[in-house]
Amino acid sequence: EVQLVESGGALVRPGGSLRLSCAASGFTFGSYWMHWVRQAPGTGLVWVSYINSPGTTTTYADSVKGRFTISRDNAQNTLYLQMNSLRAEDTAVYYCAREGMTLDYWGQGTLVTVSS
Amino acid sequence: DIVMTQSPDSLAVSLGERATINCRSSQSVLNSSSKKSSVAWYHQRPGQPPKLLIYWASTRESGVPDRFSGSGSGTDFTLTISSLQAEDVAVYYCQQYYSTPYTFGQGTKLEIK
Numbered sequence: 202e203v204q205l206v207e208s209g210g211a212l213v214r215p216g217g218s219l220r221l222s223c224a225a226s227g228f229t230f231g232s233y234w235m236h237w238v239r240q241a242p243g244t245g246l247v248w249v250s251y252i253n254s255p256g257t258t259t260t261y262a263d264s265v266k267g268r269f270t271i272s273r274d275n276a277q278n279t280l281y282l283q284m285n286s287l288r289a290e291d292t293a294v295y296y297c298a299r300e301g302m303t304l305d306y307w308g309q310g311t312l313v314t315v316s317s
Numbered sequence: 318d319i320v321m322t323q324s325p326d327s328l329a330v331s332l333g334e335r336a337t338i339n340c341r342s343s344q345s346v347l348n349s350s351s352k353k354s355s356v357a358w359y360h361q362r363p364g365q366p367p368k369l370l371i372y373w374a375s376t377r378e379s380g381v382p383d384r385f386s387g388s389g390s391g392t393d394f395t396l397t398i399s400s401l402q403a404e405d406v407a408v409y410y411c412q413q414y415y416s417t418p419y420t421f422g423q424g425t426k427l428e429i430k
Binding site: 236245246247248251260262263296300302303304305306307308309310 | 355357359361365366367368369372373376378408410412414417418419420421422423424
């Protein structure tokens with residue numbers, strides 16, 4: 202069974218940093234592109250970033266470019282999102298998702314709250 | 318960026334009746350090599366992550382009931398639920414995966430009338 206489990210969400214002050222993790226199981230993690238998608242409270246889904254299978258290519262939404270870094274450890278079956286210079290507007294549930302045909306499996310999400 | 322626009326924003330349908338949600342992309346999302354449109358549909362129940370229903374605009378994901386169907390190509394797409402069930406109450410999103418950023422529609426809230 203495919204499972205994606207996010208962790209690392211927390212309350213952090215503006216300007217702070219946080220690293221999210223997504224532990225994958227039930228599939229060959231190193232064969233799939235992986236994504237982060239976020240959802241601010243009461244709003245819709247916003248794509249954040251993706252990384253290709255070997256981890257050599259990454260792309261970011263303009264709103265996080267230069268502040269967030271996606272990475273992966275295929276030996277540990279784990280996806281990461283390093284978030285720096287956090288802003289109030291980064292407050293959201295962050296989901297990791299696997300790209301099969303498209304985003305076919307999603308984790309339950311981890312909440313990041315940026316507030317003083 | 319490709320903008321995905323859904324209509325309506327909310328919809329109330331009686332149990333057993335048909336529900337139709339539309340989605341328009343700001344440019345064509347037709348994949349020239351596959352000749353398929355790179356559009357997916359998801360629904361999201363309260364407190365849950367999104368669940369994939371349809372990809373390539375009309376291909377049903379494994380395990381998704383056949384009352385869900387997708388249609389359209391180019392820039393105009395439709396999700397149809399042929400006979401609404403209570404468990405279909407959710408917010409529905411279209412998404413294009415033709416190019417990054419993978420943009421989503423704003424969502425359509427589906428309720429029981």
